[in-house]
Amino acid sequence: MNRRQILNWFLGTSVGALIASVVYPVLRYMTPPKIAEAATNQIEAGQVNDPQLMERGYKIVRFGAEPVILVKAADNDFRAFSATCTHLDCIVGFQKEQTRIYCNCHGGCYDLQGRNVSGPPPRPLTPYKVNVVAKGSEPGLIVVSKA
């Protein structure tokens, strides 16, 4: 290795290190920082006679930052699942006539237990626990909590 080659190697390596020292902070910068979210364990999802629930048979509620689908399977039988389709992150809906949870994006189908029954979804929907809290003469309050 002659002097010129050594010099070129030295120049190349140091320039490489310089590039790395620029790229590293830039990459770190571009990686979004994790922001702590307040943990949600339980939410109130409205009353049992909620007009939306009565009419459409379902309702999408906020569970912290997550969407949760609340389905009225029968009178006084409410079920809640994560509303995020396990296929590609779309938000699912409910088809009252077919009594199924359905994802419009790619036709994923779930039954009222949240199980993936047809279409591309690979896994069932995560279930949530539903309780109806009665308050005197008022209609019951639906409380959704983590299962």
Add this chain to the structure above:
Amino acid sequence: MHAVIEWLDDRLGISTIRDVASHKTVPAHRFTILYYLGGMTLFFFLVQVCTGVLLMLYYRPSAEEAFESVEFIMTTVPFGWLIRSVHSWSANLMVFFAFMHLVTVYFMKAYRAPRELTWVSGVLVLLLVMGFGFSGYLLPWNQLAFFATKVGTDIAGVVPGIGPWMVRFLRGGDRVSGATLSRFYGWHVAILPAITFVLLGMHLAMVQLKGMSVPPQAEEEAKSRTPMKFFPHFALRDLTGWIIALGCVAAIAALFPWELGDKADLFAPAYENIRPEWYFVFMFQTLKFVPGGSIFGIEYEAIPIVLFGLGAALLMAVPFLDRKKSRWFTPIGVLVLAFIVGMTCWGYGTLVPLLVMAFAASLLVLLGWFTRPSRTIGMIVVLFLAMHANAAQSCVDCHKDVNAKKDIHTQLGISCHDCHGDLHRKPTRQELPDFCGKCHSSAAFMKQFNPAARVDQVNEYWTSRHGQLLKTGDGKVAVCIDCHSHHDIRRKSQQDSPVYKTHVAETCGRCHGEEQARWNVSVHAKAVLEKGDVAAPTCNDCHGNHGAVPPGVEAISFVCGRCHAREAELFRKSPKHEAWAKHNEMMSGMSCATCHAEGVRAQVAVTQFSECITCHENHGVVRPTVALLGTLPETPCAFCHEGVGPLAARVAEMPQKAEHFRQVRAGLLQTAETLKLKGNDRFDWMVDQALKLPFHHAGAEKEFSRLFEKFRIGKTHYTYRDAATGKDVSVPVRSCATCHEEADSAGLANARAYLDATRGLTSMVGRADRILLAAHRGGVEVRKVRSELDGAIDSQIELQTLVHTFSASESAAKQKEGLQHAEAALVAGQSSLDELAYRRKGLLVALGIIALVLIALVMKIRTL
């Protein structure tokens, strides 16, 4: 590798570019170094593009979110502080180098044919760069930016004809609002970059096409020297400059991160000394000299603005004006440059006196040059005669010592005989109140001047201690003229009136010298005289003015409570208040000797307790300190040097800092020992030393004093100069131990518990503040963490107020609350310091790498 290059060459024609580059040369002469300035500007422009694009990843251009998103970048995003700081610093450097480039090109006459268009495009790019600066300045949506934009866009309004339209066009509405922010964002990231890319591309292409110009001064030299090859010789040197610039901007950004400021508040008053970015200061400063008013419907302000516009147009037209190679362009350039530099210096307040003197001297020289001596003498004679021709026969012809020109009565058209009438003599002191009262007690008369004027002053005066003594024939007591003066009476709201807030103590002090001397050292005097706080009390706020009497013993908490409402309320509810009332009732008309046998002496002679002033004194009310709460410990430095106190273990401080403070403390104690200082002397000495120490808070005595004051760590004595004797009098601060015995008093035990609570919280808050200050000085954004500290300080202030409850349990609860905040602030402050250390190390590594690259580049250049 070779095959890949060949493949790319076939498609991109790299070899053609290489051929062109290898044939390109740069003239070599003594001004060659100036050729790098353009490249340097380009480098900073590229840095701006890269960092600007990165900032767009997190920035949200709306009035609600802009500031928060920049704060998020500065505090939460990894290296966000670096990217934003580099963007801000590099922007300034870019403008600086663009100016330098312009100036050097101008003086080297590089704009002459055939490079006229290169010059024009360059000037346009400079204007665009200034546009970038102006639009980008608003984007963080902080106070400074908000006002700079308000002023900057408002200026456009005075342009004749299109002004109002321009303001609306710039602001996106009638006022600076969220709409302006969106608009400026659009200009900053889309419109201006698009135009700049085109113009800059043209500029660079023309530089390549026409090559570097040789300045006329160096033509001979350039001919005699071999030109430098552009590639690799010039390019590598350019690269070296760029890498040095990178190192510099990285170091500046890491050591002095760009401040975030406070969020723009559309309804807050502007900061003091608000001014635009430095490159607009010369225009800003010029505009300051323009008086308000208008001529032919055009505002005066429009003239310099139009002239600046014309100046920019002339600057662009320079190559076309200088076609005949005139010699005048160099001196004109020097003058313009001197104007810009001079105005900028002026704007920043440096060299101002020098410039004023130069201006005055030039004015005198000019006047001397143009005015003939005979005319000047003539004018002086005429003026002299005019002054004397007007002299008519009046009282002042004889009473020459009476100068009543500024007297409010003279100004209202009331002259000598209106007061003195046929008396034609001075009223006696006894006559004076009614003499003034002739008018001032007459509602009918006073209504002519001020329907809201008081007319009860004289009646009130007769109820005052002054009035009562005057009635007894005491001619020495104060009457109207002693406070208001005579023949030179001003309104009380006039700042030169002897009864204006800041002069009241001085006026009363002419008789009550000792009280004034004591008030002068008080916290109230500091507020009135030093801070100019006219809401703080002076003599008449507690004693009244015309009806001046000292407030009675029971009334004091009401008088003080007008400002210190919470303290007074707590005190009145406390058991102490009731007990004192009973004591005072019992002691009325008695003394200690009434009950105690002769020979038994009280520690302090007390017959009646005067509420607030029992602890705080009356005139010399000093800032309440922990010294009030009993005997102070032998080593009071633990307040500040908490590394050695019982709190050391609670949150670990950086060991070297704790050690440093231990050493400082040991040194101080040793010196105090050699000076043979004991007890309170030692404490006072310590306080003085602490205020003088240069190494607290990274050399900032001022900040330390602030901290010191904030925590009420004061001296145990205060000193004032007695006006009568001219000697310094040392007054001890009254503490619990002044009256209570050390061992058997429950009150003292209570005070000690309170002292411990205060000390505990104070030292925690002190430490947290110190750590946050260090982190802030290092450039770490600590705004959010400060809110925790503010919570702790609030608790601390409340704790200080709670002393008036005399209840240990209430103070303990408040201390606990404060400690929670302070600990949270300490933990956050510690992580800010860790972040600072990480930044410093990172900078060191980066600079090391840059140094290596520079060495390699220099070696490479030498081998060429």
